[in-house]
Amino acid sequence: xxxxxxxxxxxxxxxxxxxxxxxxxxxxxxxxxxxxxxxxxxxxxxxxxxxxxxxxxxxxxxxxxxxxxxxxxxxxxxxxxxxxxxxxxxxxxxxxxxxxxxxxxxxxxxxxxxxxxxxxxxxxxxxxxxxxxxxxxxxxxxxxxxxxxxxxxxxxxxxxxxxxxxxxxxxxxxxxxxxxxxxxxxxxxxxxxxxxxxxxxxxxxxxxxxxxxxxxxxxx
Amino acid sequence: xxxxxxxxxxxxxxxxxxxxxxxxxxxxxxxxxxxxxxxxxxxxxxxxxxxxxxxxxxxxxxxxxxxxxxxxxxxxxxxxxxxxxxxxxxxxxxxxxxxxxxxxxxxxxxxxxxxxxxxxxxxxxxx
Numbered sequence: 001x002x003x004x005x006x007x008x009x010x011x012x013x014x015x016x017x018x019x020x021x022x023x024x025x026x027x028x029x030x031x032x033x034x035x036x037x038x039x040x041x042x043x044x045x046x047x048x049x050x051x052x053x054x055x056x057x058x059x060x061x062x063x064x065x066x067x068x069x070x071x072x073x074x075x076x077x078x079x080x081x082x083x084x085x086x087x088x089x090x091x092x093x094x095x096x097x098x099x100x101x102x103x104x105x106x107x108x109x110x111x112x113x114x115x116x117x118x119x120x121x122x123x124x125x126x127x128x129x130x131x132x133x134x135x136x137x138x139x140x141x142x143x144x145x146x147x148x149x150x151x152x153x154x155x156x157x158x159x160x161x162x163x164x165x166x167x168x169x170x171x172x173x174x175x176x177x178x179x180x181x182x183x184x185x186x187x188x189x190x191x192x193x194x195x196x197x198x199x200x201x202x203x204x205x206x207x208x209x210x211x212x213x214x215x216x217x218x219x220x
Numbered sequence: 221x222x223x224x225x226x227x228x229x230x231x232x233x234x235x236x237x238x239x240x241x242x243x244x245x246x247x248x249x250x251x252x253x254x255x256x257x258x259x260x261x262x263x264x265x266x267x268x269x270x271x272x273x274x275x276x277x278x279x280x281x282x283x284x285x286x287x288x289x290x291x292x293x294x295x296x297x298x299x300x301x302x303x304x305x306x307x308x309x310x311x312x313x314x315x316x317x318x319x320x321x322x323x324x325x326x327x328x329x330x331x332x333x334x335x336x337x338x339x340x341x342x343x344x345x346x347x
Contacts, residue, residue, distance in 0.1 A: 053291065053292050053316075053319070054316055054318070054319070055316070055318040055319060055322070056318060075292070076268070076296070077268065077290070077292040077293045077295070077296040078292045080292065080295075080296050081291070081292040081295055081296070084295075084326070085319070085322060088322070088325075088326070089322055103269065103270065103271075104268075107268075107270070107296075107300060107304065110303050110304060111296075111299050111300075111303060
């Protein structure tokens with residue numbers, strides 16, 4: 001697949017390497033000459049120096065045959081411009097934008113760019129997981145299905161303690177897919193699996209029901 | 221949005237004509253370009269932030285004009301004004317002439333100063 005990556009910073013550079021390893025044809029468009037040079041030294045002749053919001057540069061990069069455009073610069077307005085032009089003007093089938101300011105997710109969706117990756121949110125969720133201070137961590141979002149894969153810890157005195165999974169009033173569409181216990185071996189749960197304080201559950205939850213779901217496991 | 225030379229001058233002219241004008245910019249020092257008798261409002265903040273725009277009175281705006289030096293920023297703010305706040309008239313400056321038509325197709329009035337100036341130069345040369 002021919003993929004154009006907009007932005008040759010750390011994310012763009014790393015992504016590019018991974019895409020090449022998978023056998024894809026990749027072009028990076030980067031404004032900074034120094035970054036271009038750095039990428040070309042390591043990965044070969046595959047970087048175009050210029051502004052990917054400019055139609056002339058996109059044409060030079062062969063945008064009309066690109067099957068995917070991924071915009072990962074540190075500037076949300078640049079990512080939006082590159083994705084909108086790729087999608088609306090050149091009919092690129094798939095566009096993905098990194099957003100650096102979480103509030104922009106809604107704005108991008110409203111302006112026709114639905115597939116966004118929120119860098120701040122993702123890094124924060126991973127750090128939250130490492131701290132062990134938060135009862136619920138969002139591991140992954142399955143955007144087109146409106147689902148989240150979450151890791152939730154059964155809190156002290158929470159409504160779930162001592163109950164079998166089958167008796168929990170989980171919000172509609174939620175699935176507990178595994179239970180990680182600290183004393184016994186982790187298991188694939190059944191309706192009879194009894195939950196204990198400190199157990200960790202990997203679950204699939206509809207995005208709109210996250211807070212309802214969290215309340216069942218919240219300690220006091 | 222954007223209190224550079226163009227933004228400040230436009231704000232001043234509209235203010236003199238009796239319109240209610242608010243200028244938004246991220247740089248406090250940029251407001252020094254407004255004349256001392258400017259009776260409109262200078263609002264410090266990022267015009268791609270919905271909350272900032274709301275506080276600046278965007279919901280009542282009849283016209284929004286984006287004239288920072290940055291094409292992409294102008295395009296984003298202009299689209300927020302049009303699509304989220306439903307501002308009746310939205311204008312933005314897009315230096316890149318090839319993109320002027322593209323953004324015009326997205327419902328905002330994009331003006332390329334490059335194209336305007338080239339036309340002017342050509343007219344002078346021919347006149």
